[in-house]
Amino acid sequence: MHEIKFKVNGEEKTASVESRLLLVHLIRENLSMTGTHIGCDTSSCGACTVLIDGKSAKSCTILAVQINGKDITTVEGLATAEGLHPLQEGFKENHALQCGFCTPGVMLRAVELLEKNPNPTEEEIRWGISGNLCRCTGYNNIVKAIQYAGAKMRGAELPSTEPEFV
């Protein structure tokens, strides 16, 4: 067993973990934070995406011991006392989620995307989230939600969230 010390959503944590324990299992089982999901066993779907020191990572591909001393952000840490994160707001306003299973992972991936590129093009967004699978939305409204969040974070005018053709 290994003793590890890390932060989750700003809170100091310690844990005693097996060498083989995956970060996603640490989060879901040991910390009982179930907003981080498991959708596959090949690091392909991105449902388990979290931020490690601000960089998006698939937590099913990281061992718990690797996050000793690191700072983890999960979906539970996105909203603040002031309200929803711009991405959460963008997803809601643009109907960018249906079943909600992939949503935490996509949003956390988009946090890093917008950090690096505050005003991405549609193509940049599509490429940027191509490591995350969504089976419900066809990605259409996820793209719009990330554009919306980008605009909000830049202080730019918010794009319309009305259906386009009706």
Place this chain on the structure above:
Amino acid sequence: MTFIGKSVKRVEDKRFLTGKGRYTDDIKLPGMTHAVIIRSPHAHARILNVNTSKAEALPGVVKIFTGKDVAELNGVPCGWQVDFKNGDTMKEPPHKLMVADKTRHVGDAVAMIIAETYAIAKDAADMVVVDYDEMKAAINMREAIKPGAPLVHDDVPNNICFDWELGSDKAEVDAAMAASHHVTTLEFINQRVIPNAIEPRSAIGHYDTANDRYTLYTSSQNPHLIRLLLCAFVLGLPEHRVRVVSPDVGGGFGSKIFHYTEEALVVWASNQIKRPIKWTAERRESFMTDAHGRDHVTKAEMGFDADGKMTALRVKTLANMGAYLSTFAPCVPTWLHGTLLQGLYTTPKVHVDVTAVFTHTTAVDAYRGAGRPEATYLLERLIDTAALEMKMDPAELRYKNFIPAFDGVKQEGYTTQVALQYDSGNYEPVLKRALEMVGYADFRKEQEQARKDGRLLGIGFSTYVEACGIAPSAVVGALGARAGLFESAHVRVQPTGKVSVYTGAHSHGQGHETTFAQIVADKFGIPLEDVILEHGDSDSVAFGMGTYGSRSLAVGGSAIVKSIEKVIEKGTKIAAHLLEAAETDIEFAEGKWTVKGSDKSVGFGDVSLTAYVPHNYPEGLEPGLDFSSFYDPANFTYPFGAHIAVVEIDKETGKVDLKRFVAVDDVGNVINPMIVDGQIHGGVAQGIGQALFEGAIYDEDGQLVNGTYMDYTMPRADDLPMFEVDRTVTPCPHNPLGVKGAGEAGCIGSTPAVANAVMDALSPYGIFDLEMPLTPERVWTAMQNSDAVV
């Protein structure tokens, strides 16, 4: 207050956005154990021995069950019976919870390890030694039905589950075909696709020894039916002592309709060990054991007269059932496929012949669209191919053959050659609108120029009609359903005028908590936040038939309207008493009962309170404002639409770039346009997935070669364009909301539109027919093999 027709933002979103969604795998019960299932690596093998002794000795292992332990239990039943043409009942071999003698597909369950933790269960699974005697497998349907082929079930000759036909007299169809000016023939495979909801299936069984009650938490679209099947057919449990809960479910697309063996296993085993048991599929298990979709081998012929009017349609299909009959499998290639082959055309003679085949593969059942995508693919590929062959415009060819408009009120519904009566339809406007949106007139000029420039640009069409909300129960019973297909709704007005609604429909992404609340708030004239929707729990919801077949709003929403009407009717009696007026002089609107022609009124809240504090109350009237209803529709509903795809193919690589996708759908009245658009988007993406990317590949030994996300190509964000969607509105004439259903439309219309666009782009090569998925390799190879100089 009007909410109906507005893009109200979803009330369920907050929990999903903040990580507070509660899916089955998120649930932890005190004392819960974890199950891992050992699955056959062979498609067809005799089980010689299962040695669990080493695994049993591992600390933390609670119990190991093998196929022998469940041999006396019933298997999971099939919920739909289709008879052979000669009247014999379909072959219905048992589907045991685990197998003891023989495995019939890769993934067949052989043993279940139950341990204190998931990790220990995985470790123990590695220590179980199973001796198999591998046998030859029947994989390819054409081979499987030949004499001498390996048998999936010893008592099913030639692996034929049933044969079936529907439509006009076969001889008349043959004669009409023979007399046709032109006949277009296609032989193709509508390939097997894998639903791939991103949440893997999960089930928790809990036997409560103190109260002799069972609870099953399961990622299901269909909790009440699961309870019925589990209790009455599999385990013989008293239904009132079994609670089934489908909490938040991470997508279904059909694959979570069915009663799966793991659900029964965890319930049964939890009583054996007197502790709760959780099983959650790994993705590779989802690939091996979630029911797959499509998988037809088809020959289809369409006849035309010299003017391009359709004269006859003849279809012969082999439909793969997989190794076992899944819950609704027999219905999909028959009553959900054969019945849709009239399409939206006036074809006077239609005949369809289906043979259902067992193979050593994963079971096949309803997947988003279920039969209608296969029917639509067949029809729409035939039409675009015929247009190319006859050198006619594919849009014109459709216009020429559309059934004229009928609203189901002034004009009767349209009776087809294949057993249906369409409720209402107005087909020209959807195609006209889609052509406008895509700019068809200019497109052909652009295409001509592109071809001169050596670019491969193509456009493809698809116009479809589909059938949703399958009903009424008596009719589907006559067609073989072993269940009713109604829906229940309970509207409970609380004393303070707040409203709890209990629906038997189940939301796993469709946004029922919003759409249904919009209806209730609107009809009662109360704020949206005064309405809450409960679903998915057999303890709180009286009964339900779940969500599939785009039925929730048309059937479940209508049941809610029935209960709303009962509330208003009783409220009118209470209001008349309070207002000292005759009931006939009272009208209800905008949240209050008013004496006609006066300003005397009483509000929804006051009447609600009076119903529960009945001091000043009509004589003889029961207290309370609380009504249940069951709604059994008069007919199916028939959405329709026109989809157009524009593609460009890279000559060097064969990669298909989907440049534009236009969808004009008519789903009847719309409660929440934002949610309906979202349903269309998702369906379209899945249909495009089948056309360009997806397809299960079995090798000849029955190995699912692409059974992971590393190998099976799911559409990703950078594979798709922004979708251009619009709609027309032709209300359903037979349900109170005038709604038709939107869940599957996108997936039904889109696949042939994309395939047709690829064929249009490739037409300079003389390529008219390629099999899906239209991967770069397949397209490139076809171009290389063409003699045409392009």
